[in-house]
Each structure stands twice: as structure tokens, then as C-alpha cells.
Amino acid sequence: MNLNTLKDALQYYELPHPSNDLNTSKVNRNIKDIHIYDFDGTMFYSPSISADIFTSRAKDYLIPFKGMKNSGGWWCYQYSLETYINNWIDEKKKASASEGIPRGRCYCDQCKIDHKYWSYDIIMKIHDSYAQKNCLTVMMTGRREDKFMDTFTKLLKGDIANRTIFHKELKFDCIFLKKDYKYTMQYKLNVIVKFMRKFKNLKSILMYDDRVDQIVGMQSWWKKQKNKRIKFKIFAVIPKVGKYENNQQLKVVKDLIDTHNKNTPEQILNVDLSLYDSKYYAIDRGILRFLEMYLSLEFKDWDYKTGILGIQLLDNAPVDGEVEWIIKKFKVSHDIGCFLELENKQDVNQKAIVITHYKESHLATFKELLAHDAPTKYDKEVDVAYDTSKKLKCKMEVNDEVKASETMDLNNELKLSFLCLDNTVLSFVANMAEVNDFMMIDLHE
Numbered sequence: 478m479n480l481n482t483l484k485d486a487l488q489y490y491e492l493p494h495p496s497n498d499l500n501t502s503k504v505n506r507n508i509k510d511i512h513i514y515d516f517d518g519t520m521f522y523s524p525s526i527s528a529d530i531f532t533s534r535a536k537d538y539l540i541p542f543k544g545m546k547n548s549g550g551w552w553c554y555q556y557s558l559e560t561y562i563n564n565w566i567d568e569k570k571k572a573s574a575s576e577g578i579p580r581g582r583c584y585c586d587q588c589k590i591d592h593k594y595w596s597y598d599i600i601m602k603i604h605d606s607y608a609q610k611n612c613l614t615v616m617m618t619g620r621r622e623d624k625f626m627d628t629f630t631k632l633l634k635g636d637i638a639n640r641t642i643f644h645k646e647l648k649f650d651c652i653f654l655k656k657d658y659k660y661t662m663q664y665k666l667n668v669i670v671k672f673m674r675k676f677k678n679l680k681s682i683l684m685y686d687d688r689v690d691q692i693v694g695m696q697s698w699w700k701k702q703k704n705k706r707i708k709f710k711i712f713a714v715i716p717k718v719g720k721y722e723n724n725q726q727l728k729v730v731k732d733l734i735d736t737h738n739k740n741t742p743e744q745i746l747n748v749d750l751s752l753y754d755s756k757y758y759a760i761d762r763g764i765l766r767f768l769e770m771y772l773s774l775e776f777k778d779w780d781y782k783t784g785i786l787g788i789q790l791l792d793n794a795p796v797d798g799e800v801e802w803i804i805k806k807f808k809v810s811h812d813i814g815c816f817l818e819l820e821n822k823q824d825v826n827q828k829a830i831v832i833t834h835y836k837e838s839h840l841a842t843f844k845e846l847l848a849h850d851a852p853t854k855y856d857k858e859v860d861v862a863y864d865t866s867k868k869l870k871c872k873m874e875v876n877d878e879v880k881a882s883e884t885m886d887l888n889n890e891l892k893l894s895f896l897c898l899d900n901t902v903l904s905f906v907a908n909m910a911e912v913n914d915f916m917m918i919d920l921h922e
Contacts, residue, residue, distance in 0.1 A: 771885075
């Protein structure tokens with residue numbers, strides 16, 4: 478639905494609002510459907526704390542309601558999100574666009590960047606919702622209004638280029654940020670109740686969310702309601718999170734801790750940082766996303782946590798510049814984890830591995846690698862061959878009520894992930910001059 482204007486959209490937090498077009502009686506009569514979209518993990522792949530580099534204790538400090546007494550931690554820190562949004566904007570400015578507006582899914586350089594940060598399927602659903610005449614299209618996020626108003630104003634009301642995703646301008650009828658509720662579900666339900674009271678001809682409410690606890694809670698809440706006139710349905714979206722490169726995430730975390738220490742002198746946090754001599758070279762995030770998705774589906778019988786450290790060279794010879802790595806074998810060590818064997822296309826004697834799955838933590842994996850010479854001792858080896866006609870299905874099933882599935886088209890993913898395919902041989906180019914040190918970060922008071 479296209480309201481008269483999008484003026485003050487970010488101030489729509491609660492109804493009614495004096496400057497809100499939703500208050501007109503004409504709009505009130507016409508609204509029959511409301512489609513509500515979550516932001517983090519649903520439409521945007523917001524970055525989380527990387528399991529590769531932070532100890533469990535550090536993550537407990539950084540996550541809200543656990544360690545940091547007053548600041549709220551990672552998810553309440555403006556720049557943990559805004560820096561990542563700026564990464565997307567900066568990368569996209571450097572990428573070339575397709576000529577004209579393509580029909581369907583596009584694979585130009587700009588769209589490849591969009592796919593790294595945004596869910597194509599959800600963004601397309603938002604466009605469909607907005608185009609419906611009697612549908613109110615809503616973004617409702619648990620991000621706090623006092624901390625993220627400027628971020629969302631910049632993203633959704635600033636330069637049109639910064640809200641043009643997959644060649645279309647992202648539009649909502651109204652946008653809600655959490656204002657005065659401690660728990661996100663409580664605040665979202667409060668807004669829904671106000672919608673139900675305000676729009677007398679409302680027939681349906683559809684929601685898209687990735688947080689299982691909220692999905693279960695909202696379904697339970699709706700079962701207790703006596704309103705049979707309105708259809709309520711919440712779609713479980715398979716959550717996806719972004720990931721900073723290690724050095725940038727460390728900077729963001731240090732800024733967060735410095736801000737916390739300044740504002741909370743009764744709980745000063747210190748950072749312990751352990752560095753190791755072995756280097757893990759960064760993998761492009763598009764490749765990383767493909768490998769995480771493909772391997773977690775293709776080899777799901779192996780009970781290991783998902784995570785990628787990067788490329789570890791199996792000899793100490795330094796490598797500079799861009800190298801095309803051929804993925805040769807999938808290897809399993811039951812004592813440690815799962816690995817991909819690589820070889821340099823220009824120098825087949827130069828080998829490397831990518832740790833794709835691991836047990837316990839990357840630190841434990843790293844120590845096991847050194848102690849047991851794991852790269853030469855595997856329980857199982859499988860040649861890696863890619864069938865681009867194959868479609869992989871990813872399922873999330875929490876209970877009988879919450880189920881979600883996603884189909885991954887390998888041809889599409891290959892076009893978006895900077896991977897190269899020659900028959901069934903898969904390779905990718907990595908800039909070996911960009912090094913991420915392997916590090917473990919711990920926090921303590």
C-alpha cells in the first residue's frame with residue numbers, strides 16, 4: 478500500500494501519531510491486511526559475535542542481559558550494526574551495475590554485494606506487500622529507538638542509493654523501533670494489539686521472523702485470543718547472520734568496550750588477546766556463505782559446529798597476491814573436525830586446508846591441529862564434485878508448530894559467490910595479501 482507520503486515514517490512507533498497518515502479515516506477503512514517484517518536475520522544479515530575468535534566468556538559479556546550491566550552489549554551498540562551497513566554501502570559504490578533494470582534475479586556486481594547482506598526472497602516479498610492496495614507494509618525491529626534511530630534514518634530515509642536493493646527502492650508504510658519495553662516480543666505484541674483496535678476492517682496479519690522464541694511465543698499468544706475475524710500467521714525464516722572480518726570486528730568490539738567502560742565505571746572490562754604465529758588468510762564472504770551453506774547441508778550427518786577460519790597453508794612459504802585455489806577433497810577427522818583440501822592452481826605442490834566444521838571451539842581445533850598433525854591424518858576422504866543441477870533443501874524444525882525450509886539453487890549460488898566452476902571442479906580466488914591473524918579474545922572484569 479502506498480500512503481500519501483512516507484513523512485515521519487520512523488516516528489510511527491506507536492499509534493496514533495499526530496503527523497501519521499494512518500490516522501485518516503479513509504486509510505483506516507481500506508486496510509485489510511498487515512504484513513510485518515523483522516529486520517535482523519530476516520531481511521538483513523546483521524553481524525553477530527564470531528564464534529571463531531571469541532571465547533564463551535567473552536560472548537556472555539557481549540550479549541545483552543548477560544555481562545554488560547548497563548550498555549546492553551553487542552545488539553544495543555549502534556556501531557556494531559552501522560559499521561556493517563557502511564561496509565555494504567562502500568562495497569556497492571565500488572561495484573558496477575547492470576545496464577537497465579533486469580527482470581528477475583540479477584547477477585551484476587552490485588547485486589552480488591546485495592546478496593551478501595540482504596535476503597533476496599524477503600526483499601521481494603516486501604515489494605509485493607507494498608504493491609498491494611489494501612495492505613499495510615511494516616518493518617518491526619527489536620532495535621532500540623534511542624540507540625538506532627539515526628542508523629535507520631540514514632538507511633531508509635537518506636540517500637535513495639542506500640535503500641536501493643536489487644535495483645529497487647525499499648519502501649515501508651511504517652517502521653517501528655523498540656521504545657519502552659524490555660523484551661522485544663512484548664513490544665511487538667503491543668503494536669499488533671493497537672493495529673487490531675485501530676483498523677476495523679482488518680482481515681489478516683502476516684509476520685516474518687527468524688527468532689524461534691518469539692515465533693513460539695506469538696503463536697501461543699494468538700491461540701489465547703478470542704478474535705476469530707482476523708487470520709494470524711507467522712512465517713519462520715531460516716536465520717542468517719553476517720560476519721565481520723576478524724580485525725574489523727576486533728576494532729568494533731574494542732570501541733564497544735571503551736564506551737562501556739566510560740559509562741559504567743563500576744564494571745570495567747579488560748581484553749585478553751591471544752595471537753598465534755600461524756596465519757589464516759581471509760576468504761571472501763560470498764565464498765564463505767556458500768561453503769557454510771553447502772557443506773552444512775551436504776555433510777549434515779557429521780555432528781560438528783559450523784564455522785570457517787579461513788585458509789591455512791600446510792607449509793611456511795609465504796604467499797602474496799591473488800591465488801586461485803582448487804577444492805580437491807572433503808576430509809574428516811573425528812578427533813577434530815572437517816576440512817577442505819586445496820591446491821594452488823599455479824603450483825600444485827602448494828597445499829592448504831580450510832577448516833569448515835570444528836568441535837568445541839576454533840582454539841581447541843587449532844591446538845589439536847598442532848598436537849596431532851591433523852592435516853595428514855584423516856578418518857575419511859571424499860572427492861569434492863559439484864552438481865549444478867542439484868537443489869539443496871535446508872530445513873529448520875523446532876517443534877510441530879515451527880518449521881521452515883529453504884531451497885538452494887547451486888547455479889544461482891555459484892553466480893553470486895565468486896566461485897569458478899570448470900565442469901565439476903570448483904575453485905575460487907583469494908587475495909593472500911589480506912591476512913587475518915588467528916586470535917582468541919577473552920574478557921574479564
